[in-house]
Amino acid sequence: MVRQLIRLKAKIMWNTISRQTWVLVMTILGLLYALSILSMIGAGVVFGILAGHEHIIMPMLTFAGGIFILGWWLVPAMFSGMDNTLDPKKFAPYLGPSRKFAFGLSVATGIGVPGIFSTLAFFMPAIGWAVAGQWVSAIAALLLLPLALLTAFTWASAITTWVGVRLQATSTRRDMSTAIATIIFLLVFTPLGVWINWIVQDFNPDFFIQSAEIMGWTPFGAIWGVPASLAQGNILFACLRLLIALVTYACGFWGWSHVIFGAMSGLARPVSQKAQEAIAAGRREIDPHHAQKKFAHPIAGRATSSAKVPNALPRVELWQICGLSAPTASMAARTARYWIRDARLLVTVITVPLFFFMGIMWTRLPGMSSAHGTFFIYMAPVLIGATIGASTQYDSTAFWIPVSSAIKGKHERRGRLFGSLPLNSGILVVCTLAIAFFKGLGIMETLVLLIFLMALLIDAAVVTLIIGSAWVYPVQPPGTSPMSARGTGSFMTTMLTQTATLCGSVIASLPVLVVYILSNTGVLPSWMVVLTGIIWTCLFAHLGLLWAGRIWDRRSVKVLNTIRSWPGH
Known part of the structure; x- marks a missing residue:
């Protein structure tokens, strides 16, 4: 099932991209741009470590890795309506929810430009530790890479679907949440040049070292703290951080397995007591006196029945x-x-x-x-x-x-x-x-x-x-x-x-x-x-x-x- 979902997602994306030439061209340009950014970052990591700045670069990679996973948790949830290619509700007529189906959907989440970019970016810590000569940490970072991707994709699927199901209750709630999410996105990413300029001007290595140490104990950064603890020779801390990473993924998969049931079968919304009384009495309105309320006419200054004059x-x-x-x-x-x-x-x-x-x-x-x-x-x-x-x-x-x-x-x-x-x-x-x-x-x-x-x-x-x-x-x-x-x-x-x-x-x-x-x-x-x-x-x-x-x-x-x-x- 995992392989079928991956092929289905890839086929749908290819059909969407290839349908219009300009979309295909822009996608290729976007991939090339992303690869160029990763190449420059990789070159900076390699030459920085060779120049003797390992004590600064590796904590920065640990901190950035945690932020990357946190971004997978938050950004897709903010824009839950942007990519619904494999929406679980679309599969409801053909199969029932299951853990195997949930796992397949989470893996298929990585099919696309963000997934490819994330996979390549998650190789950076392994490359950095290898260049620094910390081979145990490099192997650990490489072995933990699939777990990092699954953690990001599983939590992204669970949070996005959970938010999306509840936003479908009313169109007003959905539209307003979309507007707020877009505004937050614009406020953070539009002045990105200003933020980067401030970071470069006021760069403090100790800040990133301390932040990376804290990030290594968080649910979204613990997986990157394991190689750092191994490099320091602290096996106990490495095991504790690995335990945090495993528990984080297990909680995410447990939540995703339960969310997918509600997404495919729907949520029960109980009828209010007043609505039940209106139904039993055969009324069309919950409050029959609401339509008889009077309001002052803004021009004539006289009372007019809202049943005759619309509220607009x-x-x-x-x-x-x-x-x-x-x-x-x-x-x-x-x-x-x-x-x-x-x-x-x-x-x-x-x-x-x-x-x-x-x-x-x-x-x-x-x-x-x-x-x-x-x-x-x-x-x-x-x-x-x-x-x-x-x-x-x-x-x-x-x-x-x-x-x-x-x-x-x-x-x-x-x-x-x-x-x-x-x-x-x-x-x-x-x-x-x-x-x-x-x-x-x-x-x-x-x-x-x-x-x-x-x-x-x-x-x-x-x-x-x-x-x-x-x-x-x-x-x-x-x-x-x-x-x-x-x-x-x-x-x-x-x-x-x-x-x-x-x-x-x-x-x-x-x-x-x-x-x-x-x-x-x-x-x-x-x-x-x-x-x-x-x-x-x-x-x-x-x-x-x-x-x-x-x-x-x-x-x-x-x-x-x-x-x-x-x-x-």
């Missing part, structure tokens, strides 16, 4: 108070809601402050000019605007709602823009104030920067709305991780559309950009940027949305058919 109507009427027509207000209310509810859009919102953080920190790194940080700051509003214009794709097949309701294009396009502005512009204002605080900008300088960034955001959004009225590119289907590549085929179409959006955004912002540059050089006064930004942005948004609406009226049905053809939508 007050949000629409709030937009109508701002002067929007009913169709535009309904689209704006719907768009504003999904910027919070959709994990894929929410991650983009949270990514924006990260760009500003990178802009601030990048200028503080040695050898980096302010231009590096400015690039991140100016790219943030363009990214938001491009996502606003691409919200049609994120609607997926729910795009049929505005199409079938015969809403005019100008109302649909305006609703998407206006509904996206409160949240995104609010975040942009907060980030701009943070930039002003760290750079010590005055009130006028802060206002000029804010107007310029808002102009970039709105111009990029309008350009993307124009392009998105006729051409769309595939995105992740609803319910998937924002980090997943599922459903995102047609790489060439995506690249061309995004390139056209970026170039169009720059061209559309040229009047404001030119005045902003001349203002920074002292040729024009600062108030010219404010005046030009407001007038040009309002004029371009009005004319651009009218144009986008006309295109939408002609092409909306074709766009809907295109979205329906995407996998998973």
